[in-house]
Amino acid sequence: xxxxxxxxxxxxxxxxxxxxxxxxxxxxxxxxxxxxxxxxxxxxxxxxxxxxxxxxxxxxxxxxxxxxxxxxxxxxxxxxxxxxxxxxxxxxxxxxxxxxxxxxxxxxxxxxxxxxxxxxxxxxxxxxxxxxxxxxxxxxxxxxxxxxxxxxxxxxxxxxxxxxxxxxxxxxxxxxxxxxxxxxxxxxxxxxxxxxxxxxxxxxxxxxxx
Numbered sequence: 001x002x003x004x005x006x007x008x009x010x011x012x013x014x015x016x017x018x019x020x021x022x023x024x025x026x027x028x029x030x031x032x033x034x035x036x037x038x039x040x041x042x043x044x045x046x047x048x049x050x051x052x053x054x055x056x057x058x059x060x061x062x063x064x065x066x067x068x069x070x071x072x073x074x075x076x077x078x079x080x081x082x083x084x085x086x087x088x089x090x091x092x093x094x095x096x097x098x099x100x101x102x103x104x105x106x107x108x109x110x111x112x113x114x115x116x117x118x119x120x121x122x123x124x125x126x127x128x129x130x131x132x133x134x135x136x137x138x139x140x141x142x143x144x145x146x147x148x149x150x151x152x153x154x155x156x157x158x159x160x161x162x163x164x165x166x167x168x169x170x171x172x173x174x175x176x177x178x179x180x181x182x183x184x185x186x187x188x189x190x191x192x193x194x195x196x197x198x199x200x201x202x203x204x205x206x207x208x209x210x
Contacts, residue, residue: 016055017075045136045183048100053131053191054198056106061202066114073106098146101138105131128195132187136180
């Protein structure tokens with residue numbers, strides 16, 4: 001049954017990574033998070049932290065090789081850049097799609113797994129926390145490099161975007177005072193149980209293929 005396990009292994013990583021990217025498209029907006037960057041960044045951060053950690057830790061524990069979480073994040077990144085290139089080819093500006101930054105956080109997860117000598121529980125607790133803490137920071141730095149998300153949103157409206165999701169001006173001074181801190185805090189807490197879920201899914205997969 002070794003061939004079945006290996007075949008399922010490669011199939012799962014492609015399916016999970018691609019579906020994670022597709023979920024990213026719907027995490028706050030049709031075109032990733034450019035439009036709603038300043039109005040729902042906390043929601044985006046939580047969704048991305050948990051989405052990344054569940055797939056990355058599943059894949060990493062499946063292979064048992066540090067570095068595969070980064071490989072998982074790289075697949076998501078490449079897929080997203082292909083989508084960015086497609087929109088650019090259709091005549092939209094380069095900043096129309098802002099590609100989320102997953103790779104550095106996945107590298108921290110891999111580093112934790114490697115430094116603790118492949119300790120699954122350390123990867124879940126420490127690695128999950130690091131992913132939740134770091135991803136909002138990396139993505140906010142990424143967004144600061146975008147010309148003007150709100151300008152892009154209003155100048156180039158999405159043809160398939162429903163009216164109730166029209167981008168709005170951020171309410172400064174209320175919930176959005178510190179989106180990075182809020183996203184990091186919530187992400188660090190939620191990423192740990194989601195990482196545990198990813199580890200459990202790995203166990204279930206092995207039982208199913210036994």
